[in-house]
Amino acid sequence: MVMFLLAVYFIICVLLIVAILIQSNKGTSIAGVFGGGSDTFLGASSAVTWLNKATTYLAVAFLVASFLLMLIPTMRGASTIPLDIPAGSEQSGAAPSAPIPSDGGTTQPSSDLP
16 A cells, blocks of 8 residues: 555656646746736736646645655554664763662762861
8 A cells, every 4th residue: 555655656746747847937027936927917817728737636646645645654553753762772972871889879979078
């Protein structure tokens, strides 16, 4: 199931990239950034083509597949965060612990002060 979903996810990603790259340029002015040509800035937009619809459907499929890939490990009861660490493994950057005195730590440290 996961491998099939990953394969579909990969295909959706490639198709979405291709669909975005082959779309026509909306304009080189600042109005092109907001989705229209210079004559349609904040006005009527151009006709919706099949490529625009395909891009929208692929974007929705990308989001749904991303959400499903996130949910699958939690549906199986697995956690993405390791909750148990083996007893013998210590981090290399951890400070060494102080040795425990042989009398159980009940004696006070000796002091040279009167």
